[in-house]
Amino acid sequence: MILEKIAADQIVTLEALVSLLETSESTVRRDLDELEQERKLRRVHGGAEALPPIGAEPSNQEKSVKNIHEKRLLADKALTVISEGDVIFIDAGTTTALLVQALAQQAIMQAKSLTVVTNSIHHAATLVEQGIKTIIVGGLVKENTDASVGSFALKQIQSLNFDKAFVGMNGVDKEHLTTPDPEEALIKQAIIANAKETYVLADESKLGQFAFVKVATLDQVTLLTNRSSKAILQEIKKKTRVIEV
Template identity: 60%
Template structure:
């Protein structure tokens, strides 16, 4: 193993995180030529010092309140986790349901998995709608201004259309959740998500581990209004969330 100093290891980690935004633990072990336990301790210290955020399988850069990754950037992160969450969401959909499927990378995986009979799907995503039509599902697409970074319809037209509809179940993506609120970087998208929740008999928020503990600019709704679907089932924060709302563990 390398005899590199702790201060040098930590600086190398910070440099890599700044450049790549996300690093897997195995990648850092190779980079530093150090043991996994040593790297974990370095990451724990850097998180306590407020330099990065620990996530399942590695670490990521701290995000600014209004920062938002593109669909392409999101699509390559936490693929296995997102797939497991989508699979669990799939099991909650029954034949004949009317469901809303929000724009997002985890919800995109859910769209790919759908097989139910006599299903009606409402979506605010052009890409979701195209897939749904190809799969011959009854599809309703919400209009409005399309936000390019997330592929979601936003604005007054979209809000008014969603408000006129009712859903058996809604499956929603989210940028962050703490023990009080669901949050997202964009005010207009927050209004869309809130309206979806208000018009669904049951609303499920799909969250991979990188979203737990994150806080974005705009509050969407209190966590009590939804059920959370996640594979991040341990830790003090998750336990506090469980005291307030349903957490379905994958």
């Protein structure tokens, strides 16, 4: 019944399922957890939604309204690992956009002493407005994600080194980090390869999910995610360092 409801409506609230099934909230939560582990749906705050095709990628506008509170917690935590004088890379994306906002609002000299490299024109504009030294990676700009991709962007990133990198990801399973687009995957691979430390900012809804293209194995990064009771998180902790907020 849960799967039929999600197939019909694409997204359903916990409250609606409790009413539909005439059972307790705790029972519905357990059912949703089990179905998510079987990769039949995706848990979201207050309910669940249908899984998108593995090659599908929502626009930044669509992603920006999802799990905003959880994403902001990740951005605030990421801010605390940035040190004075760092050269950092901030990937295009909605969660990393919140990190850029937090960095721009940080009214201390630490932010002014940073060098930030980004492949997002919107990130770059925000940083420059605050007087933060910014290097923008050029290339073909993807309209739906605001990311510079392609051979020009790749060559520029491969020529640089970073103290820390902050990247988004569409899926984090117990083995790999994944994204829907092959060109963005190449960009993310280059960022990870050229950073001393890479932090993947992935809210709880990304855990246990997978997209079309494998970007990296878990042991190549530190995962920054929300506190979660999902069983998959315990598996992930066996493979890499995890910071929960």
